[in-house]
Amino acid sequence: MRTTPTPLNADKLRDRLVGNGPYSALDVVPVTGSTNTDLVAEAAGGAADRTVLIAEEQQAGRGRMQRSWVSPPCYGLHMSILLRPVVVAQSALSWLPLVAGVALAETVRETTEVAVGLKWPNDLLLGESRHKAAGILAEGVSTLDGMAIVLGIGVNVHHEAGDLPTGAGGLPATSLAAEGAQVDREEFAARILESFADLERSWREYGGIPGADGLLERYQRLCATLGQQVRVEFGGGEPLSGTATGIDASGRLNVRTATGRSTPVSAGDVVHVRPASE
Numbered sequence: 001m002r003t004t005p006t007p008l009n010a011d012k013l014r015d016r017l018v019g020n021g022p023y024s025a026l027d028v029v030p031v032t033g034s035t036n037t038d039l040v041a042e043a044a045g046g047a048a049d050r051t052v053l054i055a056e057e058q059q060a061g062r063g064r065m066q067r068s069w070v071s072p073p074c075y076g077l078h079m080s081i082l083l084r085p086v087v088v089a090q091s092a093l094s095w096l097p098l099v100a101g102v103a104l105a106e107t108v109r110e111t112t113e114v115a116v117g118l119k120w121p122n123d124l125l126l127g128e129s130r131h132k133a134a135g136i137l138a139e140g141v142s143t144l145d146g147m148a149i150v151l152g153i154g155v156n157v158h159h160e161a162g163d164l165p166t167g168a169g170g171l172p173a174t175s176l177a178a179e180g181a182q183v184d185r186e187e188f189a190a191r192i193l194e195s196f197a198d199l200e201r202s203w204r205e206y207g208g209i210p211g212a213d214g215l216l217e218r219y220q221r222l223c224a225t226l227g228q229q230v231r232v233e234f235g236g237g238e239p240l241s242g243t244a245t246g247i248d249a250s251g252r253l254n255v256r257t258a259t260g261r262s263t264p265v266s267a268g269d270v271v272h273v274r275p276a277s278e
Contacts, residue, residue: 005074005158007056008186016190017052022197024048031073033060035080036139036152042082043141043148049084052193058154075163076175077155077189081196084148085204092208094266095251096149097122097138098219099203103196104134104153105222111191112181117224120244120253120270124155125224130272131174153192157185211249220247225270230255232268240265241273 010028017023025048032038032055039053057073071078083096101122108116108124117125124134134155141148156164156175164173176183199215206212210219220226225244232240232255242257252264 005072005185007074008054008189010054013054013186013190017193021194022201023050023052023193025050026052026054028054028056031055031057031059034058034152035078036137036150039080039082039150040139040141043150044143046143046145047082049082049148050197051082052079053082054079054189071154071156071159072163074185075156075158077153077157077185077192079154079189079193080150080152081193082148082150083200084145085200085208086146087204088208090147091250093138093140093147093149095203095208095210095215096151096200097136098210098251099199099215100136100138100151100153100196102215102218102222103199104136104155104192106218107188107192107195108176108181111183111188112176112179114176114179114181116222118219118222119272120223120225120247121251126174126176127179129172129174130224131172133174133176133179155188155192157183157188209249210251216247216249223247225253225272229273231271231273232265233271234268240268244270 008028014026018026035053035055055078058071058078098121101118104124105116105118114126115128119125122136123132126133137152139150141150158177159175161178202213203215210216228244230244240255242255244253245256246254248254248264252266254262254264256262
C-alpha cells in the first residue's frame with residue numbers, strides 16, 4: 001500500500017535534536033536546489049558546528065562524480081550537516097562519509113527488517129538484490145574559522161519501484177518502500193541524526209582514529225564490497241580490477257589485482273563484478 005508522504009515537523013525535530021540533543025541548529029525548507037550548496041554558503045558565513053539543513057524537495061542535488069539527484073516532495077530525505085571537527089587532523093576527515101554510512105546502515109538495520117549493506121565508500125544497498133537506496137557526499141569548505149565539512153545524506157524513503165530511475169553507473173535504484181519497509185520519515189530522520197551524532201562524537205574524542213573506537217570494525221562488518229571482484233573507475237584512464245580485500249586505517253579500499261599486488265584506493269567509482277568465490 002502506497003504511503004502518502006507528509007511534511008516533516010521542524011519544531012519537533014528541533015525540540016528533539018537541538019533543544020534536547022547534540023545539534024546546534026536545524027532547519028527544514030520546502031524546496032531548494034541542494035542542501036549541500038546552501039550549507040557550504042552558510043559555513044563560509046560562520047554557521048555553527050553541527051548545523052543541520054533538511055529539504056522536503058531537492059531540485060539540483062549533487063552526488064559523487066557530479067551526478068544529479070532529483071526527488072519529489074516529501075518522498076525522500078535530503079539533509080546536510082555542517083561539521084567543524086577542529087580537534088581532528090585534516091588527514092582523518094576522509095572518514096566522515098564512512099561514519100555517516102555506518103550511522104545510516106545501522107539505523108536501517110535497527111528500524112526495518114530489510115537486508116542492508118554498504119558499497120565502498122558509502123552507498124547504502126538494500127535487499128537481497130543489493131540495489132542502491134542512498135548516497136553520501138562530503139565537501140570541504142575553507143573558512144575563517146578553519147576547515148569545515150558539509151556532509152550530505154540522501155535517502156530514498158517512500159518511492160515505489162515505478163518511481164525510481166536506473167541508478168548512476170548502471171546500479172539500479174531502490175528505496176525503503178520498494179523493499180517493503182514503511183517507515184515514519186520524521187522518526188527515521190531523527191534516528192539517523194542521533195546515530196550519526198553518537199558515532200561522530202566518539203570519532204572526534206579519539207582524534208579521528210577509527211581503530212581506537214571500533215568504527216573500522218563496524219564499517220567492515222557492513223561493507224558489502226569486501227570479498228567482491230570489483231572494477232574501480234576513476235573517471236578517466238585505465239580502471240583497476242581485482243578483489244576487494246579490506247579497508248585500511250585511512251578508510252581506503254584495498255584491491256588485490258590478478259598479479260597479487262595490493263593497491264589502496266582513496267577515491268573512485270566501484271562496480272561490484274561478482275563475489276570472489278565464484
